[in-house]
Amino acid sequence: MWVSLVAKIVIIVGMNGVICDLESVNWLRGTSTDLTKALQFLREYDTEASEMCFRVNTAQWQYSTNMTDLLKRKMVEEQTLRAKFDKLTWKRAVVFDWTRISDPVARRQLKMLTTNTRASLSDEKYNEIYHLISEMKDIYATTRTCAYAPGIHDNEVTYCDLGLEDIQTIMAKSKDHKELAHTWREWHDKIGPPLKNKYMRYADLANQAARLNGFLDAGEEMRFMYEDPDFENELAQTFHKLQPLYKELLTYVRRKLIEQYGDRVVRPEGPLPAHILGNLWAQDWTNIADIVLPYPKFADMDVTVEILRQGFTPLRMFQMAEEFFTSMGLKPMPPEFWRHSMIERPNGRKVQCTASAWDFCNNIDFRIKQCTEMNMKNLIMIHHEMAHIEYYLYYSDEPYLFRDGANPGFHEGVANAIVLSVFNLKHLWRVGLFNTNTDNYELNINFLMLMALKKVAYAPFAYLLEQWRYDLFESGVTRMNADWWDLRLRYQGVVPPATRSDAHFDAAAKRHVPADVPYARYYVALLLEFQVFKVACQAAGQTGPLHGCDLYRSREAGRVLMDIMRSGKSKHWRQVIRSMTRGETDRISADAMLEYFDPLLVWLRNQNRDEKVVGWTTFKEDKALFQPLIYGGSGVPTAKLACIFVVVLVFIQFVQ
Template identity: 70%
Template sequence: MSRAPGLEKTSHLQGTNTNLDEAVKFLQEYDLEASETCLRVTSAQWAYSTNMTDLNKRRMVEAQTHRARFDKVTWARAAAFDWTKLHDGKVRRQLRMLTTNTRACLSDEKYNEIYHLISEMKDTYAHVRICPFRRSDVDESLYCDLELDPDVQRIMAQSRDNMELTHVWRQWHDKVGPQLKNKFMRYVDLANQAARVNGFSDAGEEMRYMYEDPNFENEVAESFQKLLPLYKQLLTYVRRKLLQRYGSSIIRPDGPLPAHILGNLWAQEWSNIADIVLPYPEYRDFDVSDEMLHQGFTPLRMFQMAEEFFTSIGLKPMPPEFWRHSMLERPNGRKAQCTASAWDFCNKVDFRIKQCTEVNMENLVTIHHEMAHVEYYMYYADQPYLYRDGANPGFHEGIANSITLSVLNPIHLRLVGLFNNNTELYETNINFLLIMALKKVAYAPFAYLVDQWRYQIFESGVRKMNSEWWDLRLRLQGVVPPVPRSESHFDAAAKRHIPADIPYIRYYVALLLEFQIHEAMCDAAGYNGPLHVCDVYRSREAGRLLTDVLKVGKARHWKDVLKMLTNGNSNRLSADAMLDYFEPLMAWLKDQNKNERIIGWTTYKEDTALFQPLVYGSANRHLTSHSVVIFVMIVKWIL
């Protein structure tokens, strides 16, 4: 049985210096140099993101290359110390952070190789273009120039044509995966080499080590087990609606869901098919976009409304630099990356948001989300550089999303004058909860399984990357590819986080945390009612609790931060708050599904044959020790 790592790991190249004064001096120097390097790199990235010229791209690459060299020098200096023998706990923790979860321990040649491999994979991904669906062979006017954003994602969200959806899904996966496969296999090899130098068995173990908790893996597995009954009820209801829309030739009444008809290229969240599955469409209209336009909202007014939310609970207003330097609208006369994002320039005064804002409810919610990140940046700005981050890798997203749970509900929208309909109608609440479940509950298995797959690859090798990807998606998510796949494909790479070397379990952790934080703030506000309609707007008590958490950054263990949130009642990641939030929907789904023979999905050979052309015998079927941990804990829910 594979166990999550403890905190005693040391590098194979661990140094011998145990002089505490020298270690403190090194960390002080690092704090200054790292902040300056961060400012330089972030400024270059901002310049390119808001004005995508070749010159700005070259400057960004130069700054990133400088940071890579700085990281390598930093690792060498930190690794000269034997932090396990230093008596100061803060110094010991900071040195441990600098000498783990880094590839800087590799030789210069291999370090440069993995750095460039990741850059090449990201660049290849960004330049993929696919052909549109041709409705006839004589249509010669169509060019193969569809980009992921917005073209591919728009088609997957809006089309209800099975043939078009299948075509676009296949085109994207076929164009991305095969050309990245060999590079990714080499990346896996180098990442594992770096992990072993750092004292780990493989790169997956090193990834989990970031959470500084030997029980982390079991904790998230237990929470996923708790969420599965709700997910299975949701899947069963959605499948019935899709069956009515597409027919039994596309979807089996008791089977898994085809990945291409769920409104999302990766089938990771299903809110785009609300028009198919919403139970009470006549009560649907709580999208306040039209009302915002009617009231003459502008992007600036939307940002001011978000700022007022935070100041109403006692948090800081945005500083002058924010309003002076942020990009709040799509610029004229130049190309810019429009993905909304919050920026910390690491100098304790400059914080910004980049967003090509359109006047609609979705953008209003996004602004609150991004501004929550900025609040986090401002509150932990006085911490040492290493502690200017979320308490764990999921905390930033968890806090930002917890704010949107207050904003994105009919009660709050009515309070701020944007929603005039009755918010107490049963049908309105079920519609609202179902849409939230399509966003949140449907996302849970995907957010959980991406890194479960990555851990398997790091541990057991790259021989069956594609079949293992779809095996996990079938077992944990109940999703299958719409067309047969083989090991010549590499479908995991269709999700950018895989080739871009971005850990994904943080998004599952953030999902749990957003509901835990929301519940804690509602408790602090004295709220006592259904969690899904709680709004902490204007609650100074909720704001004080949140402020205490934000100030800490990463200076304390995230388990201690969870204790702060729960008044000492718990320090565990838990699905309980999320289940409380969706409790009324769970009761409704059970009633809707009461005549269903199967709650969840059954798996037949025809499902596994889609990605395992040769059926493996049980004697040849290989499960990694990591997989055993996961599957033993959830088998009673999956099979």
Template identity: 65%
Template sequence: MGTKIQLEEALQFLREYDGEATDKCFRVSSAQWAYSTNMTDSNKRKMVEEQTLKAKFDKVTWRKAVEFDWTRLPDPMARRQIRMLTMISRASLSDEKYNEIHHLISEMKDLYAHVRICPFVPNRRSEEPIYCDLDIGDAQKIMANSRNSYELLHLWEEWHDKTGQPMKNKFMRYVNLANQAAALNGLLHAGEEMELVYETSEFQDELAESFQKILPLYKEFFAYVRSKLYKKYGSDVVKPNGPLPAHILGDIWAQDWSQIFDIVIPYSQFGTIDVTDAMLQQGFTPLRIFQMAEDFYTSIGLKPMTPEFWRFSLFEKPTSRKVQCTASAWDFCNKTDFRIKQCTEVNMENLITAHHEMAHIQYYLNYVDQPYLYRRGANPGFHEGVANSILLSVFNPVHFYRKGLINNKTDSYEKNINFLMLMALKKVAYAPFAYLVDQWRYQIFERGVTRMNSDWWKLRLRYQGVVPPKLRTESHFDAAAKRHIPADIPYVKYYVALILEFQIYKAMCEAAGDKGLLHTCDVYRSREAGRVLSDILRVGRARHWKDVIKMFTRGQTDKLSAEAFLEYFQPLYKWLQRANRNEPVIGWMTDKDDLALYQSLVGLGFRQNASKFVVNTVIIFNFLIHMNLY
């Protein structure tokens, strides 16, 4: 921390920063858009050049910011903004190491993007050629639709082997450099740096408290899903009382289980909602999908899209050039240009995605007049939390009925339970995964990289009840199968968003005067609900996120709370308790075979007494879980 305390000098520095940072943001966004929508080598080079200049600018900004003693500045806004700028701790590294860590991250992202895996070819003769050209999108589609456990195991192993092992050494060096940067800023490790952005010492306690409240619901849900998968695949794949193998949950990371809905549907004769056929019958186009999304937001009093949005957004996949099709919302930082990039197909999934991305645009539009540092969510989870809170109203039988996409509302008990089960496969299943990813990352930063893989699976088992389907050792690096790990993207924000989306949704429903069950609330055309949302959006990051929570909950709390999440799923929770009444284990029991999937006992010198060691370990492990001490 520096010695400068002159307020006018600090304010002048912030004014200059605001203008320069806005310009850099525009240039980087423009270059990234150009490459994403036309993936040529030339556009990639321009993008990398702009990103490199932005990284240098960030380092220069940090050097200027740390010249101030922000704790002694008399203006609270100046204090907070300069503190935010000093939190870019990697800028404390030497130029050589600063460039090295950015290069490492870029290399790992590039390795991940170019992974291609081999398809499952049963009974293939050795002389037959095989084309290993499946990317992550291809793998996910197969994982979602295949019910062949051998094929699922093959794809899972292929993806995890080919992502993790090639970048393991690079990741270990990245950890070392990130920790060096943290130490130069007076922190114990880089995990502490990641938490600074939440500006509260109680952050981890709030996360743990909310997760503990969700856990009883998750265990009931888990036990029910396991019983259905046991019936589907048998004891060779699924243990009746144990954890679940990661490859049969419809998703290569086992984070979203909605693709196995056909296996676990409570009332198969009643089905669930899918408005794709109705959209096709009504002549929907990609443009009409986005017009419908805009109608939702304007109906609750939010802003229409700008002329630039309709002129420059990419709504359909071009045929004449290669584009990066992942849906995304873009803020070009010039206060007028906001866009969505989405290779839209006419189906329900793309309709929901369009509403989600347009929620981000609404955030951009509403905090547009804030200083550059405040033009973002109140904390890193708010953008996703806001967008997903809207989806709880849109992906809703009541809303689809009002929009003429289904003929009747979901008013039968069976249809409601089916709908809630589908939502639980998306949301309840995701909660422990979203929580544990950065718990692992903090642990690696703090304790070191010697047991990265076993630490990963230890947390997967502890929080999620998921184990690898095959033996894994420390030569593997399975966490890297999730892009956010090698790409240096914090993940806890998605858990924060998961809790926030239900809190925000409930606040909007209360403002709208909805008196029904929470999962049936639709805030379409409610200006009162829109006012709750616009109050959140306008603030951006100008106020502490706890103040924003206190604002939209009308003073009831300033904490991340799982109460609204549990209220939403309460009817399903009661149903699960009845459905599981004959299940001997709610949750999962762990035995020596589960632990042996990722722990090498021979390497620890227990060759003669391995079995006894594992049994004793399991007894202690299960006791600690039972007592909520582990």
């Protein structure tokens, strides 16, 4: 009787969107502990996976650098083959009980192959989730919105072919809050609803796969990538440390935005409207620097004019970046890099211009794809992408599974640490691109403000996105949009410029959500970039404030970076941090980031000393923008009340 009752409860509650799956969890794991067979399998996998990686990356490169329908079909074919290869690999790997394999390297590799994968699903469901993600990415890439046209009614013709790139340009450059609100609303209204049902099904399948792999849900499986049960608490502690700096920054920025737009758009002491921060996702505030920089007379830190005056070419910019790395004793770019990289926009064909670094998995071929323009932004970007190439070069001799950062945040963290040294007034002066006195106080506060608008403003967004995804996997999709905005208000102090409802799916406005790209890595990378930078600066003998450190020509700093990069993923990331810090710590920390911004924090506290609220107060009107009307008088969601009521009825029926 009780088994039947539980089965009915699971079905009925499931219809109300509440996860009450009481089925036992199966850990799909074999029984073989034969080390000889395991090592043979891993050797075969290493060769086959490297070849498959080369094929897929070659097809993706060909399409990205020549976007024709034929090359797109070939790319999709190779990607489909890769999905089948991954499924077959999992079936072969799961024969082994990795927990009882005696060799630690083989055990680590088998664990990586049999966890954090959807291959445990049936063939039908595995294909379904693969195609769902592809469909969501296609919808994201092809969505178009309508331009702002004041005075034109909804039923009149307006231009409705704005893509994401156009939208980002408007959000970055416009100072018309009505145009910004329209553009923000258009994108979020057009992108979310078509993806919502697909994403709900994706979440269900991802949870099913995770449970088959031995996890409670897909969120727990995502956290497992960091190989540490205490990792979430560690990240929470770092965010707690960063909050005072973020609140000081938000308070100052809010005051400047009120001066720009008035208190009818920005409420004094309240959260910030998401549409006026210069970015579609309100994650990077550098595009409002012209509004908030403290000392306008010292605002010009862009060396683009000097780059143009000196007659730089794309090749010279790449050579300059290479010389930065070789000056620290790191590796020069191999001949294949210069032969095959795309460093300029080609004529006569459509290309995908987003800058990216490529590893073709054959220990020889490494490339950068970038439509280089002659400006400071591109010069910095080249150094960033070349740092990824350096990482590829240093771990290229490791087995395929270990050719990656020590944890998912390391690659980006190391590349961004290099950028901290390159986008640096002292460094730009040393290489002859900046001619102003770099010790000027006002100039340095402006510089730190610009960096804070990019880095500090990003911290809560980078942290909360994965918190939202973890909650969704754990608690279900019933309140997915309200939960998204609740987290954004709580952690970021940001509210939508228009009323949102359950019909919306605003998290999907960020590509990483529908594209199934983990996001915690970006928060980890943000912390690591300052941590790595500080250690490298100490090795370089840096004196003075951390933000003035330049690693250029420091062989000692180069050795620190080599030690981080050469082990790839073969060691636990805590070992890498312990080695990097010479035993001082094995934890990811916010301390270096706080040290970097300490002069700005002192300045901000002085600027905000007369503010009644540092941070933001939340009124019921703020939450009313996104809270769905599903609450009863008791404050319990009515969907759950209905769920409980049905369960009680079923229970009474069975008892009788």
